[in-house]
Amino acid sequence: MKSFFLILIGLAFLFLSGFSQAFAQEWGEIEEKAKGQTVYFNAWGGSQTINEYIQWAANAVQKKYNVHVIHVKATDISDVVSRILVEKAAGKNTNGSVDLMWINGENFKAMKENKLLYGPFSQKLPHYHLVDIENKKTLLYDFTTAVDNMESPWGMAQLVFSYNSNRVTNHPKTMLELLAFAKQNPGRFTYPSIPGFHGTTFIKQALFELIHDPGVLNNPVILSEFEKNTRPLWEYLDALHPFLWRKAKAFPTSASQMVSLLNDNEIFISFSFNPNSASNAIENGELPDTIRTYIHTGGTIGNAHFVGIPFNSSARVGAMVFANFLLSPEAQAKKADPRIWGDTTVLDTQKLAGKDKALFDAVPKGVATLTPKELGQGLPEPHVSWVQALEKKWLEKYSK
């Protein structure tokens, strides 16, 4: 009986090692096939620091794997989604114009629903096993849409508020305190107009803090109960708006404009989706070094961003090689450096050892960056169906 078990275990080992060998072999083939491919990586191009990082990564895979990556700078990745949709409509099922794209949230949902993505593929990437899917739930559910390995993790994001410590001594810690701040400092806070990712996130965060039962946010929105559930939010915004920048008669058009407003001292409190972006902006002179960040007690909404391969990519394997490189400890540690970009890693640094771990240990903490402990676990995004309902109601109320 014992020997039978031993044999069984032995067989299992053989099978597993064979499996992993096959796995490695398969990946080896992918790397082999990828040689000489040109990968058109479509990604937002609005930040020079990010553009430079992508250029660095492109140079690295050119050297290491002989894969040629070209960064196609998009203004808004939904332009690219539209293009792929057009290609599908025209029956262009191979030789698509996009090989890899930076994506998450609603755009991912749209692509997944319209079958515009190739995959599942991320489980095939050798570095994927370093990803912290155990603790970072948003890597499995992208804005509550199941990822299903149809996109490969790239970075983490979390809503953080930034403030000018020269102007604000006691920063607010809740939405209600933010209202009190606005009343004391009329015109010194605002949020980007809706619809739009950042403005909507602010609304969602407020809803999280104000709703009686946050539990309902995990489920699809029930329109018959929407009014009742969201009433505290609208009451809050009604109270807040008269004290916003320009008395809420104008809103910034984007999160980018919020950065300029903060730099110009037009507003004293802003927010972003990268806990390190303030440190990064201080580092390159874009923001004064008196900017600090904070989050609300009870946490703030967190999510992740990914890279995906369109269904009609002609350079899938090349795209996978690049996606795998983006997950490498080398690339992730460099990305996490606030002097470079400061984008939080998706890897579980506990899983790393030796040289790889040292890479992360060497990443300095940004002057305005909170510690992982202070940031805590990000709040989950509300179910994706809430977005449209909230945006519609907001527009009806405030965009007349």
Added chain:
Amino acid sequence: MSGQAKNSLFPVVVIGLFCITILAGLIGTLLPSLNYLPVIGHTSFSLSVWFDFFSYPGIQTAIRVTLFTGLSASFGAVSLAFLFITFSYGNRLWKFFEKILSPVLSIPHAAFAIGFGFLIAPSGWLIRMVSPWMTGFTVPPDWLLLNDPFGISLTIALVIKEFPFLIMVTMGALGQLDIKKTLLAGRALGYKKEQIWLKLLIPRLYPHLRLSIFAVIAYSFSVVDMAIILGPSSPPPLAVLILKWFNDPVMSFKMLASAGSLFLFFMVMVSILCVYLIEKSAGVLRPWTANGKRRSFLAPIKPIIFFMGSTTFFFTAVSSVILVIWSLTWQWRFPDFLPSAGTLKFWEKGLESSFDPVMTTLLTGIVSAFIGLVLTIGCLEHNVTAKQRRTRNYTNYIPYFLYLPLLVPQISFMAGIQLLLVIMRMDGYWITLMVSHLLFVLPYMFIALSATYLAFDSRVFDQAMLLKRSYIMVLFRVKLPMLLKPILFSFAIGFSVSVAQYIPTMLVGAGRFSTITTEVVSIASGSDRRVIAVYALIQQFLPMMMYSLAIIFPKIYYYNRKGMQV
């Protein structure tokens, strides 16, 4: 005479090219607005999209704002241009404008909007100039100067940007009117200068400007980049809303965007029709023009018009200066009048990384402007010969097609063309990219060149023909060299239109080609004004270079031809 006979090919090619693309663009816009977009599962025709469009929250305000900004900006720019010519033609201010017109025109709309916004914002340069020593502001005041819900700041910016364009077209057209003689005759009869302009010259000038005025109307209604920066935000003008819908991750919004585009197109057409009707009914003013009154009621506003005209140039110039300062900035905080720390870093990086895009831009711009020039001259020549011989004149049909791309909102129009190109597997090629630029380059070149070209004194041509008898020789040795100045100018305009194209480059080029403008637009979606300024200045430099060449080259070429040195 064979060259002369075959020149009917040119208008046929132009009409063919525009027919196909416009049809594709319109069908690609019309079908989704009728709930037909199979790729996302909408296959039953209905009017539901239109109901959704008209019940979209804030749509009425968006339409109202669009109407207000579109009409008042066009009216403001046109009347300012007319009044300015009236008062200042030939004086020192006018001559100064002639000199600085090209650099002013070459400033891209978005770059101007960024500079203008930074100038007049509560945290902008004007307030910084007097803060804190005079105003006491250590932080910017919370004033609603930009992005006002009525679109006033957007309107002012549009007037400032369109005014020099109209002045340029006017300068081109004035050459064909015997301004000096009319002025002399009018003076001799005791008319005030303003009365001569209003009663005699502007009615004759108007036909030359008609198309440009239509283009200004269409542009003011469908402007996106300036509207995002300076216009109202909730709700934004219709054109911005359309772009937002088009880019919404929820695919069904694309149908809404199509309906919106058609409605915007409709608004533009109705406005143009109104202008046309006003023009037709202008005959009721005839008694006034002939009433013999010589005194001018306009004299009191003369200083105002001088002031406004000069202010527009001042604002444009200062906007550029602001961009230059930002591009050299490391840190620049309120209320500092100048940056507290500077750097050349952004120029170094910007010049290095924009080299390839600049090359693509130059190549595309020069080739499309050159083809545009060949087609424009070909069509105009056909027009001239057909008129002479009283044969069939295809050029008569051209305006119906040529100007449509300028009147339809670009985003949805190009989306239809994109679909067509992808179906034919022709997207992502440089040649199709260049042709898509041509769609917008050609109409502007036509506007710029046709009036002057058609006014060419045919007696000169006939004389040369008597001496040489070769149509081609006379065309290339006599006529074109004599028209060198307007030809180069329209080339420069065509080039700068090509440089400015963003949506066609992205949609038709499939992201395969980055030009300086795609770089500018993508970097402008970020927040770093220093980098944005560097790219915007590089973008601005290219057309400026072309305009300067258009001015300098004829001077060199004509150095020994006294009659041509005007």
